[in-house]
Structure formats: C-alpha cells, structure tokens
Amino acid sequence: MRALHALPLLLLAACGDDGAQQPVDAPLTLDAAIDAGLPIGCDYAERRDLTNDDVSSGSGSPEPTGLMFTTKTVICGTLEATHFDGDITVDIDAFTFSLAADADVLVRLHGTGLATPELVGVDVYGGASLNQLVGSNSVIGSHAVTAIRLTAGTYKLSAFALHSAALASAMPYRLEVVADAPATRCPELTTGGYAEMADGAASTGNDMIRLVSGTPPAQTASPGDSPEPTAFSIAGGTNHRITGSAADVAVADVYEDVDTYAFATSATTNELGVRLTWPGATTNLDYLLFEASSAEPVIRQITTATQGPELRTFAVKTGTSYWLLVGAKAGTGGLPAAYTATLCGATFTP
Ligand SMILES: [Ca+2]
Numbered sequence: 001m002r003a004l005h006a007l008p009l010l011l012l013a014a015c016g017d018d019g020a021q022q023p024v025d026a027p028l029t030l031d032a033a034i035d036a037g038l039p040i041g042c043d044y045a046e047r048r049d050l051t052n053d054d055v056s057s058g059s060g061s062p063e064p065t066g067l068m069f070t071t072k073t074v075i076c077g078t079l080e081a082t083h084f085d086g087d088i089t090v091d092i093d094a095f096t097f098s099l100a101a102d103a104d105v106l107v108r109l110h111g112t113g114l115a116t117p118e119l120v121g122v123d124v125y126g127g128a129s130l131n132q133l134v135g136s137n138s139v140i141g142s143h144a145v146t147a148i149r150l151t152a153g154t155y156k157l158s159a160f161a162l163h164s165a166a167l168a169s170a171m172p173y174r175l176e177v178v179a180d181a182p183a184t185r186c187p188e189l190t191t192g193g194y195a196e197m198a199d200g201a202a203s204t205g206n207d208m209i210r211l212v213s214g215t216p217p218a219q220t221a222s223p224g225d226s227p228e229p230t231a232f233s234i235a236g237g238t239n240h241r242i243t244g245s246a247a248d249v250a251v252a253d254v255y256e257d258v259d260t261y262a263f264a265t266s267a268t269t270n271e272l273g274v275r276l277t278w279p280g281a282t283t284n285l286d287y288l289l290f291e292a293s294s295a296e297p298v299i300r301q302i303t304t305a306t307q308g309p310e311l312r313t314f315a316v317k318t319g320t321s322y323w324l325l326v327g328a329k330a331g332t333g334g335l336p337a338a339y340t341a342t343l344c345g346a347t348f349t350p
Pocket residue numbers: 048049050051052053091092093094
C-alpha cells in the first residue's frame with residue numbers, strides 16, 4: 001500500500017492560503033451564527049468534503065480554517081463512506097491553519113473506529129506551496145499522534161483514510177494541534193533504568209530481527225538470542241531508561257549491532273515518546289519498534305543524522321508487549337557507541 005505522501009502531489013495553482021477576507025464592518029451576527037453551528041469542542045468543522053482533497057483528486061484545495069494556533073486548535077471532520085475512489089482512497093480532507101510564533105506541538109487525530117480502515121492518519125505540510133512534508137502520523141491502537149516543531153507560518157493538515165473498499169459508515173474525527181513541551185515531557189534520563197546484559201561476546205545475543213537491504217525484516221534464525229527483559233510496564237506519565245552499547249561488528253545487514261529490548265505498555269498507556277541519544281557527532285543510530293515476536297516494524301525512526309537524538313512520539317496499543325530495536329547503521333563511525341534510550345509513556349484521553 002502506498003503512503004499518502006507517495007501519491008501524486010499536485011500543487012495548488014491559483015488558490016491562496018489566506019482565509020476568506022471578512023469586511024471589517026461585517027455584521028457581528030455572521031460570526032455568531034457560524035460559531036453557534038460548531039459542535040462543542042470544535043474550532044472549525046469541515047465544510048466542503050468533496051473539494052478539500054488536493055492530493056488524490058488534484059482538483060481540490062485545502063479548506064482555509066482561518067484559525068490561528070495559540071495553545072490548542074481543533075478541527076472536526078468526517079471520513080466519508082460515499083466517495084471511495086475504487087483504488088485505495090476513502091477520503092482525504094485538507095485544512096490550513098497558522099501559527100504566529102514558533103511552537104512545539106502535538107498533532108493528533110482521534111475518533112471512534114479510526115483503527116478499522118487499513119491506514120488512517122494525518123500529514124502536515126509547510127512551505128510556500130504547502131507541499132513540504134514536515135510531519136506525519138498514522139493510527140496505532142485508538143488514535144494517531146506525532147510531535148513536531150513548527151515555525152511561525154501557515155500549514156496544511158491532510159487527514160486521510162486509505163482502504164481497499166468504502167467504509168461501511170462515515171466516521172467523524174477530530175484533528176487537534178496542542179502545545180507540547182518535549183524537553184519536560186520526554187527529557188533524556190541520565191541515571192538508573194535497565195542496562196543491556198544479554199548481548200554476549202559476539203554482540204548477537206539480543207538481536208531478534210535481521211534487517212537485510214532489499215528484503216523484508218525477518219526474525220533471526222538463531223535460536224540463541226532473546227530480547228533484553230527490561231520488565232518495564234510503562235504507565236502514562238512515567239519515563240524509563242535503557243542503556244546499551246552498539247558494537248562494531250561486521251555483518252551483511254543494514255545494521256551492525258542490533259539490540260532488542262522487550263517492554264510493555266500499561267492498560268491505559270496509548271502514546272509513547274522514544275528519545276535515543278549517544279555521544280559524538282559521527283555515529284548514526286536508529287530505532288525501530290515492533291510488536292513482540294513480530295518482524296514487521298510499527299515505527300521506524302531512521303534519520304541519517306550522525307548526531308542524536310533520534311526522537312519521535314507516536315501512538316501505541318494499550319496493554320501490549322513491544323520490542324524496541326536499537327541499531328547502528330552499517331559503516332557508521334564511532335563504534336562501539338554507548339547509547340541511552342528514554343521511553344516516555346503517556347495516556348491521551350479524548
Ligand atoms: Ca474530502
């Protein structure tokens with residue numbers, strides 16, 4: 001299945017990104033009437049479903065909400081059941097909003113049933129033509145979340161649902177942008193936690209997954225490896241520390257040493273941030289998240305930077321066992337590298 005941002009992207013030609021200009025002497029009753037029609041908790045509600053898709057149809061344009069973000073902005077829309085394109089597109093709804101100042105934000109998409117279609121999420125675009133992808137998320141468990149820093153300006157949120165058939169019924173959703181404080185929500189922990197202990201002299205004791213270029217990730221054939229047993233059951237609002245060493249090993253793999261850590265989410269934890277850090281500026285470490293015993297990545301945080309952190313916030317399933325794999329990119333400098341992974345649990349309640 002194609003990612004949304006791999007679909008043909010057609011630039012907006014004649015559509016400005018400014019909200020409709022209101023005459024300064026517009027009657028006050030106009031605003032009152034619009035506001036009165038909004039569902040509770042919504043700052044804007046989708047108005048033109050059939051023409052707010054500027055990705056797959058090419059003929060649409062984002063709805064200019066006119067909203068200026070301060071601490072929380074909520075856009076309410078619906079994934080429609082009525083205009084599946086016969087391929088994979090169920091519905092795409094694009095909206096613009098603006099920030100007057102730079103801000104760290106969490107972008108969430110939530111609503112009942114959003115886990116039903118094959119892929120539901122939000123792409124965030126910036127730039128003068130609103131075609132530069134600056135963030136994205138997809139539903140895992142109950143909802144979708146990502147954390148990004150946005151500079152002042154105008155952005156486009158494209159909510160999408162991709163599936164092999166039309167939805168059985170329409171699904172209302174809420175797109176929310178809320179202020180974030182990543183430095184306090186998920187700072188690097190510097191003491192305590194779980195230390196890698198089962199990698200062995202060959203640094204293969206905790207591998208679990210092979211990532212060979214050109215083939216899907218697969219479980220190792222070795223019967224001798226096992227994931228590091230952190231025994232973490234991560235509750236919302238609690239942060240946990242893992243430390244380990246990425247060894248300098250020669251393997252025919254995308255990664256040299258890979259180290260896999262088993263942990264679980266608590267019954268209410270539905271979001272996780274993972275901050276992976278290491279010293280120096282010549283080493284490229286990545287992390288991937290798998291559900292335990294699966295070789296299909298749920299999250300790949302694999303930027304090519306040779307300086308930490310690798311940092312991402314995403315939705316997770318509650319009460320679920322996961323594997324966090326830390327890998328040293330093949331050929332990277334500075335190995336062995338001591339690393340710290342800080343896992344930050346959160347409970348989002350709509
Ligand atoms: Ca639409």
